Amino acid sequence: MTEVLDINVRKIKSSRLQDLNIDELPFGKYFTDHMLVADYADGEWQHVEIIPYQPLTIEPSNSALHYGQSIFEGIKAYRDHHGDAYIFRPYENFKRFNLSAQRMCMPEVPEEIFIEGMRKLIEIDKEWIPQKKDHALYIRPFMFATDGALGVKPSDTYKFLIILCPVGPFHAAPMKIAVEEKYTRAAPGGVGFSKNAGNYGGSMYPAMKAQKEGYDQVLWTDAFEHKWLQEVGMMNIGFIINGTFVTPMLEDTILKGVTRDSVLTILKDMGISTEERKINIDEIVEDYKKGQINEVFGMGTAAVISPVKELKYKDVVMKFDPSTFTIAAKVKQTLYEIRTGISADTHDWMLKV
Numbered sequence: 001m002t003e004v005l006d007i008n009v010r011k012i013k014s015s016r017l018q019d020l021n022i023d024e025l026p027f028g029k030y031f032t033d034h035m036l037v038a039d040y041a042d043g044e045w046q047h048v049e050i051i052p053y054q055p056l057t058i059e060p061s062n063s064a065l066h067y068g069q070s071i072f073e074g075i076k077a078y079r080d081h082h083g084d085a086y087i088f089r090p091y092e093n094f095k096r097f098n099l100s101a102q103r104m105c106m107p108e109v110p111e112e113i114f115i116e117g118m119r120k121l122i123e124i125d126k127e128w129i130p131q132k133k134d135h136a137l138y139i140r141p142f143m144f145a146t147d148g149a150l151g152v153k154p155s156d157t158y159k160f161l162i163i164l165c166p167v168g169p170f171h172a173a174p175m176k177i178a179v180e181e182k183y184t185r186a187a188p189g190g191v192g193f194s195k196n197a198g199n200y201g202g203s204m205y206p207a208m209k210a211q212k213e214g215y216d217q218v219l220w221t222d223a224f225e226h227k228w229l230q231e232v233g234m235m236n237i238g239f240i241i242n243g244t245f246v247t248p249m250l251e252d253t254i255l256k257g258v259t260r261d262s263v264l265t266i267l268k269d270m271g272i273s274t275e276e277r278k279i280n281i282d283e284i285v286e287d288y289k290k291g292q293i294n295e296v297f298g299m300g301t302a303a304v305i306s307p308v309k310e311l312k313y314k315d316v317v318m319k320f321d322p323s324t325f326t327i328a329a330k331v332k333q334t335l336y337e338i339r340t341g342i343s344a345d346t347h348d349w350m351l352k353v
């Protein structure tokens with residue numbers, strides 16, 4: 001049940017929206033006029049406010065900076081042709097956020113702050129939602145520890161915030177991906193399924209090395225053999241093999257992507273067979289050599305559907321022609337139509353602001 005929450009609102013004197021150039025929107029660079037802030041102390045959430053977007057003050061001994069209790073989510077909101085704002089599947093992110101919180105020994109954030117706070121914030125900054133194809137309002141809820149004390153232990157105090165940024169297409173161009181053979185993002189029993197900041201910090205070095213060799217991202221593999229496929233940077237991965245959609249099954253080493261789940265649902269609606277299972281890179285190479293891999297694409301909130309034009313494993317370079325990816329294109333279009341209200345929202349994915 002959602003309680004009515006008393007959120008204090010302090011609005012900005014004059015909006016910065018007129019300074020925004022919608023044709024120049026690098027991902028995650030421009031933020032809307034307001035943000036939501038809530039504090040956790042004495043065992044409860046308090047002081048929930050929407051205030052002008054502004055810097056935060058923290059202690060140099062802030063425990064999140066030293067010991068990494070920091071989690072986040074990524075969600076998108078859209079405006080339909082009537083100008084009404086909708087958020088795409090925020091309850092899935094809400095559940096995943098609290099799973100991350102549990103794993104990182106952080107307090108759960110109640111629905112009335114996460115969902116209702118988000119709705120209220122977006123309502124206030126609604127005009128910032130770009131109404132342009134492949135554009136959206138990116139929503140970034142996050143929480144971090146705020147105790148000012150050294151020592152490895154869960155903090156007693158936390159801050160939860162939601163910030164918003166208008167965004168254009170993320171990975172507009174088809175991607176070149178290198179299968180990771182040395183470094184590890186997540187191992188069984190670890191924190192791979194959670195969206196904690198450290199997962200991303202640890203992934204930068206291998207990604208940077210791949211980028212130096214001309215690749216956009218790495219495809220993570222298991223920690224033991226570096227053979228079993230996991231996911232890519234900020235995306236889950238899927239293949240169309242002989243007409244069937246195949247994606248790695250969810251394990252504690254993989255983030256449970258909302259886009260992945262939406263793609264599986266749309267494909268089932270389209271009558272396409274789907275498999276969630278373990279995928280070995282040797283199988284992919286063999287299928288590639290037999291000409292059985294029809295499409296490869298990443299799935300994630302930021303990029304939505306990102307076609308892969310090259311996948312490298314050891315000295316095998318597998319090349320694909322994204323212009324022939326009819327299934328990926330259809331799924332992307334279907335998602336776009338649901339999100340912008342062109343098609344019926346038959347799965348109840350869109351939450352009206």
Ligand SMILES: Cc1ncc(COP(=O)(O)O)c(C=O)c1O
Nearest residue numbers: 234235236255257258259300301
């Ligand atoms: C590591 C990782 N995997 C997968 C995804 C895709 O998840 P979603 O579709 O919920 O954005 C993301 C992005 O959130 C991610 O950071």
